[in-house]
Amino acid sequence: MSYQAPLRDMRFVLHELFDAAGHCALLVNGLDRELIDGVLEEGARYTGEVVAPLNRNSDEQGATLHDGAVTTPDGFREAYRQYCDNGWASMTGPVGFGGQGFPQLVAANFHEMLMAASLSFRVYSGLTEGAVLALYKHGSAELQQAYLAKMVSGVWTGTMCLTEPQAGTDLALLRTRAEPRADGSYRVSGSKIFISGGEQDLSENIVHLVLARLPDAPGGVKGISLFLVPKFIANPDGTPGVRNALGCGAIEHKMGIKGASTCVMNFDGATGWLIGEANQGLACMFTMMNDARFQVGLQGLGIAERSFQGALAYARERLQSRALTGPAQPQQAADPIIVHPDVRRMLLTQKTLTEGSRMLAALCARELDLEHGHPEADGRKAAGKRAALLIPIVKSFLTDMGQEVASLGVQVYGGHGYIREWGMEQLMRDSRITQIYEGTNGIQALDLIRRKLLGDGGAEMAALQADLAETCAALAAHPELAPMAAVVRERIQEWRGLTADVLAATRRDVQEIGAMSVDYLQYSAYALLAGLWLRAAGAAQAALDAGTGEGDFYRAKLASADFYLRRILPRASMHREALLGGAGCLMALDEAHFAF
Known part of the structure; x- marks a missing residue:
């Protein structure tokens, strides 16, 4: 199954919804529209x-382990060499250490392409960018000098070692323990599991960021420290030196992403x-983890895009039955399945969830950029709050969406979707x-309510809702867009009331935090996508009013927005009714009575 990056839709989101060139000018990084488009085309x-x-x-070959060394699938080493040689690894790295300083708003599009092309391949490089960010923000000058440039270039990769x-x-x-030595280093001992790319044959060194406890550390999470533990200790000249006392004890045999080594590290x-x-x-680790959670959201988006592309191509070619209105292609033995309403339902669900999620990813990427690069302190602070609110929604919703879209892709193919040779079932397993x-989606939902909503009493959520309400007000006067704006405005008002209900309920009963969290996140995501689809409709209508030469593209945007508001947004009502059901029915059943 082939893959072609959805460049036209990416350009629409970047330039017509989020003014990428203006964003880059604010960040003072020298990127303009022509350069951005050229980079994405390459x-x-x-x-x-x-x-x-x-x-x-x-998927067929997988990663293999022999005598502590991992061999990646055929072709990965050559592709990774190109990845580094062509500068993709250094795309978002700090300029002072050889990076190109691309904003996330731009880079996220390339990263989505990587996820769609091969999630297993992307796993090996994905955590390096987060490790670079953590080391750049929190590491000593000596560690930065010894390790950052090689990690930014991709010659050395990074991991995140949390789970035991x-x-x-x-x-x-x-x-895991860390004992201090007289020379200022530490002796780290313990085992970590589920370490993505913990051992591989792509990079000449692997720099592990490891959570461990010092001997006198307090208990709980307040006693955790972060350590840089390289596979090879760096020589003064920047080359890999002595092999460190660590190794891969096993790799997991997994449901998906079989080409990525998921390691037990000792x-x-x-x-x-x-x-x-x-x-x-x-x-310190949360600096890396927030980047990782955003990247995992992009994984869901990439999988969804590739699944949609496969399903659309198949639906156009597969001949089965006749259209309900009579033969659409009388010269053929049957009509292509794209004529059937239920297939259209599945394809449009895939399309609108995927394109809506791309808009949401861009919204979050913009705030991540501004959190670090806004020229004013107040701007950085405001963006940090917005990014923190959006991260759990992006990670959770985009990955749930990716699994749903991949499942629909299998369904469009029918029996062929269940067969390995077509590639659709691999996407479902990989996703x-x-x-x-990077934190289960249930944990993301808890984070949204417990840390973000309760953390500021709902202030930042209210600000987000107000921004979306402004979009509704701005477009309500346009006759073609007024009905859509009315639907979104009503939903935002309901979202505000629901937020107040959630805040009140969680203050009455702490169990409601867990009982309401998933449904509240899902409601928020569907409402947020409604606001973004309204913005997309506004941009499309403006282009049509201006007499664009791409009328079909913009009319498709309007039709997609209409479909989303009519057929997808009503899901939010289900989540509202579910969360208002309360915690009582979840906790009433005695544990012993779950099974007899």
Whole structure:
């Protein structure tokens, strides 16, 4: 199954919804529209011609472990060499260490392409960017000098080592130890599991960021520190030096992303160095984790796009039955299945969820950029609040969406979708992990209510809702858009009331935080996408009013927005009714009575 990056839709989101050139001017990074488009066109060529053809075999062959060394699937090493040589690895890296300083608003499009082309391939490089960010923000000058440039270039990769057999989400149970040495380094001992790219044959060194406890650390999450523990200790000249006392004990045999090595990593008194302050490791790691959660959201988006492309191509070619209104192609033995309303329903669901999620990813990417690059402190602070609110929605909704769209892709193919040779079932298997790692989607929902909504009493959520209400007000006067604006305005008003209900309920009963969280996140996401689809409709109508030469593209946007508001947005009502059902019915059943 081939893949072509959706460049036209990406340009629509970048330039017509989010003014990427103006955004880059504010960040003072020298990118203009022509350069942005050129970079994405080259990214589309690389992902479509080099990476995408590797995806099928990566699933069949998988990553293998022999004598502690991992071999990646055929073609991965050559593709990764091109990835580094052509500058893709350094795309978002800090300029002072050889990076190109691309904003996330632009880079996220290339990263989506990578996810769509081969999620297994992207796994190996995905965490390096987050590790670079954590080291850049919290690492000492000495560690930065020794490791950052090589990591930015992709010659060395990075990992994130949190999870242990007994400590997944609950990091208070973490046992890995770090003992101080006289020379300022630490002796790190313990085992970590589910480490993406913990061992591989793509990069000449792997820099592990490891959470561990100091001997005198307080209990719980307040006693966790972050350490840089490289596979090879860097020499003064920047080359890999002595092999460290760590290794891969096993790789997991997984449901999907089989070409990516998911490792059990053993640290046997390995030499490491403290990043940031002692016992502040979780705060340092969250710098990396927020980037990782955004990237995982893009994984869901990439999977969805590729599944939609496959389903659309098949629906146009597969001949089965006749249209309900009579033969659409009388010269054929049957009509292509795209004429059937139910197939249209599935394809439009795929299309509107995928394109809506691309808009949501761009919204979040813009705020991530402004959090670090806005020229004014107040602007950075405001963007940080908005990004923090959006991250759990992006991670959770986009990965749930990716799984749904992949499942619909299988359904469009029918029996052929269930067969491996068509590639659709691989997308469904590959996407399943995205709902789990970097914090399960249930944890994202808890974070949204517990840390974000309750953290400021709903102030930032109210600000987001107000921004969307302004969009409604601005478009309500346009006769073609007024009906859509009315639907979205009514939903935002309901969202405000629901938010107040959630805040009140969680203050009455702490159990409501967990009982309401998933449905509240889902409601918020559907309402947020409604606002973004209204913005897209506004941009499309403006282009049509101006006499654009791309009328079909913009009319398709208007039709897609209409479909979303009529057929997808009503899902929000279900989530509202469910969460208002309360915690009582969840907690009333005695544990012993779940099964007899």
